[in-house]
Amino acid sequence: MEINIVASILTYITFLFLTIIASLLSYYYFIIYQNYTKSKHRPYKLPPGSLGWPCIGETLQLYSQDPNVFFSTKQKRYGEIFKTHILGCPSVMLASPEAAKFVLVTHSHLFKPTYPKSKEKLIGPSALFFQQGEYHARLRKLILSSLTSPNSLQKRVADVEALAISALESWARGEEKVINTFHEMKKYSFDVGILAIFGQLDANYREQLKENYCIVNKGYNSFPNSVPGTAYQKALLARKRLKQILSDIIYEREEKKIVEKDLLGHLLNFKDEKGQTLTKDQISDNIIGVLFAAQDTTASVLTWILKYLHDDQKLLDAVKAEQKTILEENDGGRKPMTWAQTRNMPLTHRVMLESLRMASIISFTFREAVTDVEYNGYLIPKGWKVMPLFRNIHHNPEFFSDPQNFDPSRFEVSPKVNTFMPFGNGVHSCPGNELAKLEMLILIHHLVTKFRWEVVGSQSGIQYGPFPVPQNGLPARFWKESSDPK
Ligand code: HEM
Numbered sequence: 001m002e003i004n005i006v007a008s009i010l011t012y013i014t015f016l017f018l019t020i021i022a023s024l025l026s027y028y029y030f031i032i033y034q035n036y037t038k039s040k041h042r043p044y045k046l047p048p049g050s051l052g053w054p055c056i057g058e059t060l061q062l063y064s065q066d067p068n069v070f071f072s073t074k075q076k077r078y079g080e081i082f083k084t085h086i087l088g089c090p091s092v093m094l095a096s097p098e099a100a101k102f103v104l105v106t107h108s109h110l111f112k113p114t115y116p117k118s119k120e121k122l123i124g125p126s127a128l129f130f131q132q133g134e135y136h137a138r139l140r141k142l143i144l145s146s147l148t149s150p151n152s153l154q155k156r157v158a159d160v161e162a163l164a165i166s167a168l169e170s171w172a173r174g175e176e177k178v179i180n181t182f183h184e185m186k187k188y189s190f191d192v193g194i195l196a197i198f199g200q201l202d203a204n205y206r207e208q209l210k211e212n213y214c215i216v217n218k219g220y221n222s223f224p225n226s227v228p229g230t231a232y233q234k235a236l237l238a239r240k241r242l243k244q245i246l247s248d249i250i251y252e253r254e255e256k257k258i259v260e261k262d263l264l265g266h267l268l269n270f271k272d273e274k275g276q277t278l279t280k281d282q283i284s285d286n287i288i289g290v291l292f293a294a295q296d297t298t299a300s301v302l303t304w305i306l307k308y309l310h311d312d313q314k315l316l317d318a319v320k321a322e323q324k325t326i327l328e329e330n331d332g333g334r335k336p337m338t339w340a341q342t343r344n345m346p347l348t349h350r351v352m353l354e355s356l357r358m359a360s361i362i363s364f365t366f367r368e369a370v371t372d373v374e375y376n377g378y379l380i381p382k383g384w385k386v387m388p389l390f391r392n393i394h395h396n397p398e399f400f401s402d403p404q405n406f407d408p409s410r411f412e413v414s415p416k417v418n419t420f421m422p423f424g425n426g427v428h429s430c431p432g433n434e435l436a437k438l439e440m441l442i443l444i445h446h447l448v449t450k451f452r453w454e455v456v457g458s459q460s461g462i463q464y465g466p467f468p469v470p471q472n473g474l475p476a477r478f479w480k481e482s483s484d485p486k
Pocket residue numbers: 128129130140147193196289290293294295297298301361362365366421422423424425427428429430431432433435436
């Protein structure tokens with residue numbers, strides 16, 4: 001009898017629970033679909049796909065596995081445009097070159113960049129990636145011309161070369177020292193970033209910037225909260241210190257009346273048509289933004305390049321042969337590399353492009369629809385997130401045959417237009433791409449002509465931090481060829 005009563009109570013509770021869940025689900029979908037039917041675009045339907053559970057949507061499915069498996073499973077099931085719900089936002093994912101071009105290039109005015117406020121606070125709200133319209137266009141022109149005008153890039157070759165040599169020498173120093181390749185590449189790309197922003201910067205300032213920037217970088221990927229002592233709060237404090245250090249550097253430049261052609265110089269000298277200059281906040285947000293954009297990205301790609309070359313001895317030998325010819329031209333390395341040489345290493349260049357494709361370290365980007373948008377008979381409602389999936393496009397066999405195979409020769413022919421976007425596309429595409437390529441090519445030149453390296457351990461997985469890098473940052477040993485024990 002008692003058992004029966006308990007069973008009835010349990011059945012009742014289960015029923016009640018299921019009813020609540022069902023009501024929540026109905027309410028949730030009612031709200032989403034009501035917004036849709038209210039829209040003036042009634043003939044258009046939402047893209048296919050699932051919005052998952054209330055509030056959490058499909059966030060757990062996305063983050064409980066390799067995110068690329070999530071994207072490609074969805075693409076197989078629903079096609080090149082599908083809806084989902086992640087991180088609290090209804091979203092539309094786009095896996096075709098045409099759709100990516102629509103969002104990023106031809107109809108970019110219908111979409112705005114969107115980042116969590118917690119992240120915006122750490123970089124600085126006036127940084128380029130968070131902006132759109134007039135301010136973005138003006139600032140972008142300035143940053144682009146400072147980073148990529150051939151004149152400024154050519155001037156950087158010797159300094160980048162010195163940084164590459166110094167990094168490699170330090171890895172090969174010490175008996176059998178195992179280094180974390182990704183961490184070391186981060187130091188190298190940070191130093192190149194500093195060079196592009198400040199030219200030759202006093203070592204004391206550089207160390208202070210590095211120390212505090214590291215704390216900001218750690219906090220960027222941590223859970224945002226207001227509890228003192230957590231990684232996020234430490235990052236906010238380090239962000240304040242960074243601003244102070246930048247203020248000191250700017251003050252010193254102004255005091256000494258130094259006019260430089262580096263990025264800081266461009267930002268300090270900027271005046272719009274009304275004679276308005278940039279504020280100190282705008283300048284520091286953009287400096288921190290560029291450092292942020294320059295470091296982990298380039299370091300991840302370089303780490304992959306080392307792995308791909310290490311795994312393919314024949315390819316490595318061919319790259320070595322190409323680079324040794326340049327070394328000989330430069331009297332065995334006694335003469336510095338030239339800009340023209342960095343533009344004429346076709347095989348190494350193709351290895352870099354194939355690494356960018358294979359690793360697709362920026363798998364996708366986010367935008368938000370600023371109005372209801374119709375695309376290919378589908379409605380993308382105002383406020384929904386829109387995610388062009390670069391990686392899916394780079395790994396689509398229709399555009400890159402046998403896409404899982406690392407094959408630099410595929411770049412002997414240019415890829416179909418809008419199918420290769422490692423640096424994005426359109427108004428927010430990467431203004432640092434030429435600098436990133438230059439620093440990668442110069443490092444490869446010195447690495448393969450004067451050093452040998454061996455990957456330690458047999459782990460073959462991928463780690464996300466947040467960009468994909470080989471497991472454990474690719475632990476490796478480096479030797480200088482002349483002091484090679486073998
Ligand atoms: C291999 C290295 C790099 C990769 C793969 C990469 C990739 C990208 C991508 C895909 C975007 C566009 C994001 C979007 O559309 O939402 C972007 C934007 C950006 N990148 Fe890079 N990047 C690299 C290196 C650099 C470097 C070295 C710098 C600066 C020195 C830099 C500065 C920027 C900036 C400032 C933006 C924002 C542009 C805007 O919003 O207008 N990047 N990058």
